[in-house]
Amino acid sequence: MSMPIDFEVRREYPTDEAIVHWRGSTIVDPNAFDLFLRGPVKARVTDEEASTRLEQDLLALATTEMEAQTIREVLAAEVDPIDWEIGEALAECLLESEFGVSWPWNENRDKKTPRASLPGADLVGFLGEGDETVFLFGEVKTSSDAKCPPGVLAGRGGLIHQIDALATDRAVQSSLLKWLAARCNGTENEGKFKSACKRYIQSGGKDIALVGVLLRDTQPHQDDLRTRGEKFAAAGVVTPRIRLDAWYAPRAIADWVDLVTAA
Amino acid sequence: MTDWVVSSLSEDQRQSTSRVINQRLLFDLTQAEPIYPDTYEFTAQAYELGVALYLDGEDPSALRTASERAFEALRAGPMAEDVASWPVHILNTACYGILADRTPDVARFLRGVKVDDVSSDANWGERVRSRVVGLWLLLLRKDGWSDLDAVQRAVLDLRTEQEAAEREFLFASSAPREQAWNLVAAYHLAKAAEVLAVFCSQGAVGGAYDIREQLQAQFDRSLIACDRAELVELHSLVRLLAATAEKIVSNSIWTVTRAVNSRVTKFVEKLAGRENPRPIFEMLPPQRITLREQGLLGSGHRAVLVSLPTSSGKTFIAQFRILQALNQFDVERGWVAYVAPTRALVN
Numbered sequence: 001m002s003m004p005i006d007f008e009v010r011r012e013y014p015t016d017e018a019i020v021h022w023r024g025s026t027i028v029d030p031n032a033f034d035l036f037l038r039g040p041v042k043a044r045v046t047d048e049e050a051s052t053r054l055e056q057d058l059l060a061l062a063t064t065e066m067e068a069q070t071i072r073e074v075l076a077a078e079v080d081p082i083d084w085e086i087g088e089a090l091a092e093c094l095l096e097s098e099f100g101v102s103w104p105w106n107e108n109r110d111k112k113t114p115r116a117s118l119p120g121a122d123l124v125g126f127l128g129e130g131d132e133t134v135f136l137f138g139e140v141k142t143s144s145d146a147k148c149p150p151g152v153l154a155g156r157g158g159l160i161h162q163i164d165a166l167a168t169d170r171a172v173q174s175s176l177l178k179w180l181a182a183r184c185n186g187t188e189n190e191g192k193f194k195s196a197c198k199r200y201i202q203s204g205g206k207d208i209a210l211v212g213v214l215l216r217d218t219q220p221h222q223d224d225l226r227t228r229g230e231k232f233a234a235a236g237v238v239t240p241r242i243r244l245d246a247w248y249a250p251r252a253i254a255d256w257v258d259l260v261t262a263a
Numbered sequence: 264m265t266d267w268v269v270s271s272l273s274e275d276q277r278q279s280t281s282r283v284i285n286q287r288l289l290f291d292l293t294q295a296e297p298i299y300p301d302t303y304e305f306t307a308q309a310y311e312l313g314v315a316l317y318l319d320g321e322d323p324s325a326l327r328t329a330s331e332r333a334f335e336a337l338r339a340g341p342m343a344e345d346v347a348s349w350p351v352h353i354l355n356t357a358c359y360g361i362l363a364d365r366t367p368d369v370a371r372f373l374r375g376v377k378v379d380d381v382s383s384d385a386n387w388g389e390r391v392r393s394r395v396v397g398l399w400l401l402l403l404r405k406d407g408w409s410d411l412d413a414v415q416r417a418v419l420d421l422r423t424e425q426e427a428a429e430r431e432f433l434f435a436s437s438a439p440r441e442q443a444w445n446l447v448a449a450y451h452l453a454k455a456a457e458v459l460a461v462f463c464s465q466g467a468v469g470g471a472y473d474i475r476e477q478l479q480a481q482f483d484r485s486l487i488a489c490d491r492a493e494l495v496e497l498h499s500l501v502r503l504l505a506a507t508a509e510k511i512v513s514n515s516i517w518t519v520t521r522a523v524n525s526r527v528t529k530f531v532e533k534l535a536g537r538e539n540p541r542p543i544f545e546m547l548p549p550q551r552i553t554l555r556e557q558g559l560l561g562s563g564h565r566a567v568l569v570s571l572p573t574s575s576g577k578t579f580i581a582q583f584r585i586l587q588a589l590n591q592f593d594v595e596r597g598w599v600a601y602v603a604p605t606r607a608l609v610n
């Protein structure tokens with residue numbers, strides 16, 4: 001079992017059973033939120049051994065007889081995490097804490113390199129246990145926009161379009177599954193991969209879970225998710241399972257980087 | 264091992280895919296384009312996933328079977344709608360064919376497809392990616408020395424052009440770190456291709472015979488670069504190329520005939536030599552299996568019967584057996600009688 005969220009959360013909307021499809025929640029205590037950022041979230045966005053590994057990477061690059069100087073300059077540059085990267089790490093921690101979502105660990109990842117936006121998903125993991133395990137793919141947006149819904153929800157690069165694409169784009173799903181196959185082979189996640197994969201194939205690619213996470217530092221308002229959330233709720237229990245989650249943080253998004261990088 | 268990926272597909276999905284594959288094979292006769300069922304692409308992707316699952320495993324037979332399914336389905340599939348992804352699609356298909364021990368079919372397949380070069384105003388990242396895919400396609404086709412020479416030339420060109428193009432590209436990029444890792448992964452793939460091209464033509468690289476170790480080092484570093492930036496698609500391609508390169512080494516005429524005797528070595532040098540208008544760099548799977556895996560070149564065999572279909576390389580196998588026998592009975596001044604039922608077979 002995963003660890004429960006150890007800070008107070010207030011459910012804001014909706015008030016009916018549609019809460020399984022869309023939901024807005026406020027993180028109440030700013031001090032507990034700070035601790036969460038400095039603990040599990042910080043561990044996901046910082047890497048003490050990055051410079052040692054980079055030297056090994058550059059030594060290996062020399063064996064290709066290609067010039068390494070420019071690549072060294074780019075990769076050795078000091079880069080602080082940016083707010084949306086912290087948002088992705090925060091979303092991972094929240095989903096892990098609340099729903100027991102597990103993330104196949106990539107021990108070689110360079111945490112200073114933002115994840116590629118395409119093709120793929122911000123979040124790639126497993127939801128559920130045993131034969132009930134399904135793939136969970138998700139997208140994360142972080143926004144201080146005063147408008148409800150915020151601009152990051154709409155348009156081609158918006159959260160809603162990305163979730164719709166993840167639900168139907170078999171080529172992207174196929175790429176993610178091949179990546180996960182390599183990631184999980186011979187690890188503790190092999191069983192989960194097999195269960196989720198069987199469900200995926202038997203359902204023609206539909207039995208997966210999709211989650212859109214919206215991270216805000218504004219006052220909670222159901223208009224952030226309502227239009228699309230009600231549509232998902234009206235469809236009932238169908239595959240793929242889609243859920244929209246808005247989290248309202250007690251600290252300004254502009255301060256997240258300082259909070260995470262503070263000693 | 265039960266192939267749970269395939270058994271997770273419905274009977275209807277598998278059968279309708281098989282029907283299309285069969286119709287496509289008869290296209291030359293019927294000129295009738297198959298009608299692809301809605302589930303075709305999904306089934307082909309499941310077959311590809313089956314290969315991905317066996318790439319790190321220790322079950323060569325399962326990998327071969329899974330690769331054969333993927334090769335058949337992709338080869339018979341429709342052209343990709345996304346033109347940019349077409350070369351990688353072709354490369355994936357050819358890799359599955361090599362892993363399925365279908366090298367003659369792969370050569371035919373590659374002769375029948377056209378892959379355009381990336382446009383000249385493409386940025387350095389796109390050019391490197393396109394060039395690397397192109398040189399691996401050449402390496403898989405190996406249509407004489409020209410393909411192997413072209414691979415080595417392309418890698419040299421990359422080194423020459425890098426200085427002028429890479430810096431401008433990376434510093435203008437909105438995602439310089441991701442692009443830098445993309446380049447690192449591609450440079451290791453280019454080096455692996457260069458090493459393999461040299462090995463295919465000469466049987467050694469820089470006087471060393473540790474070809475597998477040299478290749479593995481490059482593929483491992485390419486995979487790490489993919490991991491660093493989570494380059495999902497490239498990671499899958501690198502894994503596939505690593506397994507394919509291993510297969511090419513196993514099929515190489517140098518590997519199959521290594522450490523037999525000097526007569527065989529001289530014969531192989533002549534077969535792969537530049538003076539040969541149709542050089543032979545690798546064995547067909549039945550030849551590899553007969554000569555290497557079933558030990559036909561061992562001196563212990565007194566009588567050998569080889570039964571293979573027409574055009575699968577029996578005479579070539581016999582040539583090696585003849586050389587081995589001449590070497591074995593050199594002191595006794597042994598000789599060989601080659602008996603054939605028709606004159607045509609001797610010409």
